[in-house]
Amino acid sequence: xxxxxGGGKSFSFKVVLLGEGCVGKTSxxxxxxxxxxxxxxxxxxxxxxxxxxxxxxGKRVNLAIWDTAGQERFHALGPIYYRDSxxxxxxxxxxxxxxxxxxKNWVKELRKMLGNDICxxxxxxKIDLDKDRNVSTEExxxxxASVGAKHYRTSAKLNSGIEELFLDxxxxxxxAAQVEERSKGNGGGQSASGRRGVQIVDDEPQAPPxxxxxxxx
Amino acid sequence: MAxxxxxxxxxxxxxxxxxxxxxxxxxxxxxxxxxxxxxxxxNQRDKQKQIQDDWALAERLQREEEEAYxxxxxxxxxxxxxxxxxxxxxxxxxxxxxxxxxxxxxFTPSSKTPPKKGSPSSCSTANRPSSADTDxxxxxxxxxxxxxxxxxxxxxxxxxxxESMAYKRDMGVEDMSECVQDFYQSLSERLHTQFxxxxxxxxxxxxxxxxxxxxxxxxxxxxxxETSDDEKKDLAVQKRIRxxxxxxxxxxxxxxxxxxxxxxxxxxxxxxxxxxxxSKRVPKDKLACITRCSKHIFNAIRISKKEAxxxxxxxPTLIYIVLKANPPRLQSNIxxxxxxxxxxxxxxxxxxxxxxxxxxxxxxxxxxxxKSLNMTSxxxxxxxxxxxxxxxxxxxxxxxxxxVHERLDLLSGLGERQELVMERARxxxxxxxxxxxxxxxxxxxxxxxxxxxxxxxIDSDNVENEHLPPPLTxxxxxx
Ligand SMILES: Nc1nc2c(ncn2[C@@H]2O[C@H](COP(=O)(O)OP(=O)(O)O)[C@@H](O)[C@H]2O)c(=O)[nH]1
Ligand SMILES: [Mg+2]
Ligand SMILES: [Zn+2]
Numbered sequence: 001x002x003x004x005x006g007g008g009k010s011f012s013f014k015v016v017l018l019g020e021g022c023v024g025k026t027s028x029x030x031x032x033x034x035x036x037x038x039x040x041x042x043x044x045x046x047x048x049x050x051x052x053x054x055x056x057x058g059k060r061v062n063l064a065i066w067d068t069a070g071q072e073r074f075h076a077l078g079p080i081y082y083r084d085s086x087x088x089x090x091x092x093x094x095x096x097x098x099x100x101x102x103x104k105n106w107v108k109e110l111r112k113m114l115g116n117d118i119c120x121x122x123x124x125x126k127i128d129l130d131k132d133r134n135v136s137t138e139e140x141x142x143x144x145a146s147v148g149a150k151h152y153r154t155s156a157k158l159n160s161g162i163e164e165l166f167l168d169x170x171x172x173x174x175x176a177a178q179v180e181e182r183s184k185g186n187g188g189g190q191s192a193s194g195r196r197g198v199q200i201v202d203d204e205p206q207a208p209p210x211x212x213x214x215x216x217x
Numbered sequence: 218m219a220x221x222x223x224x225x226x227x228x229x230x231x232x233x234x235x236x237x238x239x240x241x242x243x244x245x246x247x248x249x250x251x252x253x254x255x256x257x258x259x260n261q262r263d264k265q266k267q268i269q270d271d272w273a274l275a276e277r278l279q280r281e282e283e284e285a286y287x288x289x290x291x292x293x294x295x296x297x298x299x300x301x302x303x304x305x306x307x308x309x310x311x312x313x314x315x316x317x318x319x320x321x322x323x324f325t326p327s328s329k330t331p332p333k334k335g336s337p338s339s340c341s342t343a344n345r346p347s348s349a350d351t352d353x354x355x356x357x358x359x360x361x362x363x364x365x366x367x368x369x370x371x372x373x374x375x376x377x378x379x380e381s382m383a384y385k386r387d388m389g390v391e392d393m394s395e396c397v398q399d400f401y402q403s404l405s406e407r408l409h410t411q412f413x414x415x416x417x418x419x420x421x422x423x424x425x426x427x428x429x430x431x432x433x434x435x436x437x438x439x440x441x442x443e444t445s446d447d448e449k450k451d452l453a454v455q456k457r458i459r460x461x462x463x464x465x466x467x468x469x470x471x472x473x474x475x476x477x478x479x480x481x482x483x484x485x486x487x488x489x490x491x492x493x494x495x496s497k498r499v500p501k502d503k504l505a506c507i508t509r510c511s512k513h514i515f516n517a518i519r520i521s522k523k524e525a526x527x528x529x530x531x532x533p534t535l536i537y538i539v540l541k542a543n544p545p546r547l548q549s550n551i552x553x554x555x556x557x558x559x560x561x562x563x564x565x566x567x568x569x570x571x572x573x574x575x576x577x578x579x580x581x582x583x584x585x586x587x588k589s590l591n592m593t594s595x596x597x598x599x600x601x602x603x604x605x606x607x608x609x610x611x612x613x614x615x616x617x618x619x620x621v622h623e624r625l626d627l628l629s630g631l632g633e634r635q636e637l638v639m640e641r642a643r644x645x646x647x648x649x650x651x652x653x654x655x656x657x658x659x660x661x662x663x664x665x666x667x668x669x670x671x672x673x674x675i676d677s678d679n680v681e682n683e684h685l686p687p688p689l690t691x692x693x694x695x696x
Pocket of ligand 2: 022025026027067527528529
């Protein structure tokens with residue numbers, strides 16, 4: 001899987017975390033980047049901007065995860081946070097119907113502002129509290145499908161489903177980036193929007209040609 | 218200690234007092250042990266040499282670049298060279314529909330101010346940035362590029378582009394920003410190809426220096442330019458923040474307890490850093506101020522809350538800090554960074570995250586109403602009109618701010634005095650040189666007048682010192 005030196009491309013992605021307060025955004029990202037949950041030994045200075053380096057099928061990925069202020073009074077600032085994002089993780093709490101409604105509002109807004117340029121993940125968190133569930137998985141999944149998003153089920157507490165969520169998101173963003181790269185190549189490279197979009201950079205030496213005359217002689 | 222060594226200097230050997238070049242005149246520690254004549258010669262030579270070196274380098278760069286270009290031009294026209302000028306022409310004719318939704322857009326809705334009339338392009342020459350800063354930037358840029366492969370080529374291109382931009386001030390800052398951003402992009406794409414096989418950070422490092430050189434050179438033209446209404450907005454923001462002086466930590470939901478000394482200390486440091494933003498020229502340096510400010514905020518939160526700060530904590534605290542600091546030309550600084558910073562840094566980097574939060578803070582402050590502070594609009598109006606006074610304003614919070622402003626005043630006062638001292642020192646130096654010259658001349662003429670008798674009086678083994686000023690010199694000084 002981790003065959004190094006493959007394509008030699010590296011990706012940088014920006015992902016925003018959106019959702020009502022207390023649904024577990026901060027817990028999720030701290031679990032993912034530092035494998036911590038409700039950690040009382042505060043060794044982390046902040047949990048608002050975290051990064052993770054991944055290696056996906058030989059390609060390096062730098063993931064920057066932007067936490068956003070969830071208070072209602074800051075809602076109008078959303079566009080400043082999510083501009084130029086490659087992905088958005090929209091979190092709701094499965095025990096809180098309201099928080100799912102908030103996710104729907106975010107989806108509407110994001111599609112309106114960014115169209116299909118952004119990979120959307122709808123995440124039902126706190127699945128460890130299934131006995132108090134107030135949002136049905138079927139409903140959430142069919143909603144996600146209807147808006148071109150993917151649905152995930154996680155628990156920051158039990159560390160369940162979070163790795164999978166971000167890995168899957170990265171793969172989708174890589175795909176989207178490569179599609180854009182290809183269309184840019186065909187379109188004569190005049191797109192001004194490409195500049196502030198994804199960066200794809202060659203940063204590894206090309207693997208030397210294998211085989212050839214040297215091996216025989 | 219220092220005093221003693223000062224004192225010891227007075228009892229120096231006679232030979233230590235002589236010019237180290239051995240010309241026989243008295244030397245002076247202020248002139249690195251040389252006499253006035255040799256000092257001037259040396260100094261002149263150094264300066265001359267530096268100038269000549271720079272010219273030689275510039276010329277060589279130019280020549281080599283042209284040669285390289287000529288040969289490349291014949292071989293392959295297919296290679297994608299950086300052609301910002303063509304791009305610019307292209308852009309002028311192209312409609313501007315494809316632009317992305319930027320922060321700039323967010324702050325400046327639809328109306329685009331037309332360039333002010335009657336700004337002849339000739340005045341851009343007069344307003345060029347003080348040469349000292351740009352010369353230093355150029356020199357540092359050259360020093361950085363010297364050891365690099367393609368260094369000359371990079372320098373040539375950046376210089377040519379920057380010079381051309383400096384004279385296009387009347388084209389409007391948004392278009393200039395587009396040109397610069399296009400230049401960054403095409404240059405970085407080419408560098409990534411040229412330096413294939415190096416780490417991504419390598420090219421980013423070069424791009425940092427490119428940005429430093431170009432923005433230092435263009436700063437005066439593109440920071441708060443008169444063709445934009447940035448200045449007007451700066452004043453509006455400043456006034457707005459002043460009018461909101463009554464907003465408390467409780468109203469904003471700031472999780473910082475300023476009763477804790479370390480927390481309030483971090484608050485003061487954060488305020489100082491965000492004020493300092495305005496004093497930097499290079500976008501990267503400005504961003505560093507915002508990042509430092511943010512780290513102090515995190516510290517204040519961590520101490521107060523005993524947990525790592527999330528965005529829910531950070532943003533309100535940053536808003537509070539901005540209200541306390543009322544940073545000079547905040548709007549202009551944000552615009553400038555948005556327009557001329559290397560976009561990759563703003564997009565995915567940590568600096569970009571804090572910068573985005575600062576943009577949010579400003580947007581929030583501009584739109585702030587009763588609802589955003591969880592109060593009725595009547596209550597809000599009462600505060601705004603000064604009828605109602607907030608419970609804990611200004612005692613605790615005010616102290617910190619006053620302290621910061623006092624320190625800033627003190628610092629700028631010190632700066633002025635330092636300059637004055639420097640000026641006087643230079644004056645003194647030149648006076649001293651003139652005075653020594655005068656004394657030398659006097660001595661010379663006296664010696665010439667009394668040539669025969671004096672020479673006979675001089676010790677025979679002291680011949681090389683015949684030009685020494687007579688021992689009565691100190692008396693002249695004392696008088
Ligand atoms: N049971 C359970 N609690 C969680 C989970 N994730 C977060 N929490 C709790 O939910 C509360 C809010 O979490 P936080 O990460 O601050 O939410 P945010 O406001 O969206 O950032 C905290 O008390 C967490 O301990 C989870 O998966 N399961
Ligand atoms: Mg949070
Ligand atoms: Zn001398």
